[in-house]
Amino acid sequence: MTRKKLLVTGGAGFIGGNFVQYMVNKYPQYDIYNLDLLTYAGDLTKHKEIQEKDNYFFVKADIADRETILNLFEKEQFDYVIHFAAESHVDRSITDPEVFVRTNVMGTQVLLDAARLNNITKFVHVSTDEVYGELDFNPTTFFTEETPLQPNSPYSASKASSDLLVRAYHETFGLPVNITRCSNNYGPYHFPEKLIPLTISRVLNDEKVPVYGDGKNIRDWLHVLDHCAAIDLVMHEGINGEVYNVGGHNERTNLEVVKTIISTLGKSEDLIEFVKDRLGHDKRYAIDPTKLENLGWKPTYTFETGIAQTIQWYLDNKEWWEQIISGEYQNYFQNQYSLK
Numbered sequence: 001m002t003r004k005k006l007l008v009t010g011g012a013g014f015i016g017g018n019f020v021q022y023m024v025n026k027y028p029q030y031d032i033y034n035l036d037l038l039t040y041a042g043d044l045t046k047h048k049e050i051q052e053k054d055n056y057f058f059v060k061a062d063i064a065d066r067e068t069i070l071n072l073f074e075k076e077q078f079d080y081v082i083h084f085a086a087e088s089h090v091d092r093s094i095t096d097p098e099v100f101v102r103t104n105v106m107g108t109q110v111l112l113d114a115a116r117l118n119n120i121t122k123f124v125h126v127s128t129d130e131v132y133g134e135l136d137f138n139p140t141t142f143f144t145e146e147t148p149l150q151p152n153s154p155y156s157a158s159k160a161s162s163d164l165l166v167r168a169y170h171e172t173f174g175l176p177v178n179i180t181r182c183s184n185n186y187g188p189y190h191f192p193e194k195l196i197p198l199t200i201s202r203v204l205n206d207e208k209v210p211v212y213g214d215g216k217n218i219r220d221w222l223h224v225l226d227h228c229a230a231i232d233l234v235m236h237e238g239i240n241g242e243v244y245n246v247g248g249h250n251e252r253t254n255l256e257v258v259k260t261i262i263s264t265l266g267k268s269e270d271l272i273e274f275v276k277d278r279l280g281h282d283k284r285y286a287i288d289p290t291k292l293e294n295l296g297w298k299p300t301y302t303f304e305t306g307i308a309q310t311i312q313w314y315l316d317n318k319e320w321w322e323q324i325i326s327g328e329y330q331n332y333f334q335n336q337y338s339l340k
């Protein structure tokens with residue numbers, strides 16, 4: 001039997017990185033190609049335990065570089081494409097939207113062209129629940145796959161645009177696609193510009209934690225390994241053309257999340273500093289995962305077990321995040337926040 005070839009884009013980032021490790025270890029019979037541009041968010045040190053394995057390969061490339069991508073697809077004849085590569089941070093999309101359109105929209109379109117010209121088995125496009133816009137605080141309302149797309153930030157608008165292109169390539173060219181839309185992920189190797197790793201790293205250094213507005217905005221937290229299992233399932237069992245929402249009913253206000261981390265680490269809530277609200281700050285995200293559950297997915301982490309595991313991981317892997325926050329990140333942090 002010939003070996004299956006998987007192209008994972010963005011496999012040096014947070015979720016793509018966890019997915020690459022999960023797949024390399026779970027499927028020795030698959031060859032896993034990690035394609036990544038290694039932007040500020042990409043880092044290969046996380047892969048030191050798999051980089052010598054026979055079924056792992058790395059390609060440094062830009063998904064928006066048409067010639068390179070078309071040549072690669074023609075040469076390798078991938079069976080599956082799992083597309084994570086993106087600019088992913090809402091705050092950065094507010095200060096510099098252009099690169100979000102280039103990577104998230106144009107890059108996705110290049111990959112779709114390459115996929116359709118080379119007979120792939122499946123193209124899984126990893127998207128976000130943020131394309132649905134925001135919910136109010138009524139706890140009985142959820143995003144379903146039928147919720148209209150109403151993105152509010154340049155980031156979510158660029159992701160929604162890419163979702164529409166993926167859908168169109170299925171309708172027009174019959175490309176075998178799935179779109180997954182997940183809630184906020186957390187877990188190992190989460191880049192410390194996002195709320196949970198930013199809070200853990202700053203609390204461990206006894207530094208102030210910036211909470212936007214009144215801290216009452218709600219996010220629905222999903223452990224990254226539960227997300228990886230969901231994508232594995234969709235890739236193998238998803239019905240072509242379908243969208244699947246991924247989330248585990250773990251809604252928390254931002255203030256609850258920050259207070260949980262502070263108390264787990266035995267520090268004082270005086271570290272919390274309320275700062276100017278994010279522009280266009282979405283109030284609440286919450287996923288109805290019934291469709292994916294009907295396909296056979298069930299999360300294994302509650303927020304309590306997941307956050308405890310994640311905090312322990314950051315305690316055990318200080319070297320990884322200290323190396324990140326000592327570099328270019330310092331400039332980003334100074335420009336983004338005016339904390340004492």
Ligand code: NAD
Nearest residue numbers: 010012013014015037038039041042062063085086128185
């Ligand atoms: P990330 O920012 O940690 O990683 C993105 C990766 O993409 C990096 O390794 C980066 O180097 C790479 N990349 C960026 N531009 C590229 C380009 N032009 N060519 C090739 N590689 C490029 O992001 P993440 O948090 O791991 O998110 C992965 C995907 O999941 C994204 O598509 C994002 O929209 C989606 N998503 C994330 C979350 C979340 O909570 N983090 C939630 C829902 C959906």
Ligand code: TYD
Nearest residue numbers: 090184193194195196210211212217219254
């Ligand atoms: P974030 O981790 O950036 O993810 P997203 O914007 O994709 O949901 O933010 C999660 C929530 O935390 C969001 O409501 C914004 C808030 N937040 C803060 O209060 N302070 C911060 O420093 C950051 C980065 C986020």
